[in-house]
Amino acid sequence: MFSIANKKKVRMQQKLKIIKIGGKLIENEQNLSVFLDDFVKLKGAKILVHGGGNMATEVAGKLGFETKMLDGRRITDKNSMEVITMVYGGLINKNIVAKLQHLECNAIGLCGADGNSIISKKRPVKEVDFGYVGDIVKINSAFISSLLEQKIVPVFSAISYGGEGQLFNTNADSVASEIARALSHDFETELYYCFEKKGVLANADDDESVIENLDRRKYKDLIEKKVITDGMLPKLQNCFEALENGVERIFLGNSELLQKKSKHTKIIA
Numbered sequence: 188m189f190s191i192a193n194k195k196k197v198r199m200q201q202k203l204k205i206i207k208i209g210g211k212l213i214e215n216e217q218n219l220s221v222f223l224d225d226f227v228k229l230k231g232a233k234i235l236v237h238g239g240g241n242m243a244t245e246v247a248g249k250l251g252f253e254t255k256m257l258d259g260r261r262i263t264d265k266n267s268m269e270v271i272t273m274v275y276g277g278l279i280n281k282n283i284v285a286k287l288q289h290l291e292c293n294a295i296g297l298c299g300a301d302g303n304s305i306i307s308k309k310r311p312v313k314e315v316d317f318g319y320v321g322d323i324v325k326i327n328s329a330f331i332s333s334l335l336e337q338k339i340v341p342v343f344s345a346i347s348y349g350g351e352g353q354l355f356n357t358n359a360d361s362v363a364s365e366i367a368r369a370l371s372h373d374f375e376t377e378l379y380y381c382f383e384k385k386g387v388l389a390n391a392d393d394d395e396s397v398i399e400n401l402d403r404r405k406y407k408d409l410i411e412k413k414v415i416t417d418g419m420l421p422k423l424q425n426c427f428e429a430l431e432n433g434v435e436r437i438f439l440g441n442s443e444l445l446q447k448k449s450k451h452t453k454i455i456a
């Protein structure tokens with residue numbers, strides 16, 4: 188019989204790719220289709236994490252709810268949490284899974300409550316109360332690994348679980364990096380952030396000004412110069428934390444990143 192230690196050793200030699208797709212790419216049918224075609228072609232174990240912030244804002248607006256963001260994170264009141272559950276957990280997640288099934292990729296759609304997979308705690312109230320925003324405290328690696336072993340592709344939405352019947356909204360970039368960090372104990376992990384730009388830009392007005400290699404020193408400098416703002420702030424914070432906690436390689440780019448043919452950003456130590 189295979190012992191747990193042996194199983195772990197076998198997995199350590201296995202590569203795992205965790206890919207996050209941002210909301211602005213999902214909204215565009217053409218970009219989503221290019222991305223999913225490349226995603227299904229990736230060999231080996233893989234996990235997809237999706238955002239959808241823009242769509243949630245749009246649906247909330249239609250329902251007459253105002254959206255407030257701070258440092259790339261949504262201040263999530265009760266109404267906002269309900270919209271998020273419907274949009275991320277339902278509309279986006281189920282459509283992506285259906286498209287993957289059509290491409291003959293056996294995907295399963297999950298939020299953090301499913302399989303007790305992503306456990307979080309309400310973000311502590313400091314200057315701001317983010318409401319139903321959860322910071323991840325635990326990833327159920329054993330459950331996620333068991334899906335991967337069955338060749339099932341988990342597709343996670345940006346919803347975590349508080350453990351006491353409460354769902355929380357969690358930045359999708361954080362979901363991806365925390366899953367990558369946790370599973371790097373068992374697999375050799377690579378993390379990919381796909382969004383609408385070619386990578387981290389040195390000049391926000393020039394889409395070709397991609398920084399090909401980004402280290403922490405340059406990242407801090409670019410924050411001070413206000414070149415890195417908005418959603419890019421939590422995204423890069425997640426990248427460096429992941430790199431310092433066992434994730435082997437991290438890349439940022441557009442819907443074509445998975446082919447790595449066009450310019451993109453690599454996070455380096």
Ligand SMILES: Nc1ncnc2c1ncn2[C@@H]1O[C@H](COP(=O)(O)OP(=O)(O)O)[C@@H](O)[C@H]1O
Pocket residue numbers: 208209210211212238240259381382383384386387388389390391414415416417418419420422
């Ligand atoms: N230096 C930068 N390079 C690229 N994008 C940046 C930069 N600074 C801020 N951004 C913004 O960050 C956004 C990406 O973050 P976010 O909106 O969270 O992405 P996602 O679509 O993955 O959710 C880009 O759309 C861009 O407007």
Ligand SMILES: CC(=O)N[C@@H](CCC(=O)OP(=O)(O)O)C(=O)O
Pocket residue numbers: 208209210211237238239240241243259260261271320345356357358359360418
């Ligand atoms: C707490 C928090 O901000 N959660 C995010 C989750 C979705 C997300 O991250 O979507 P994108 O990847 O498309 O930005 C939000 O509600 O906007």
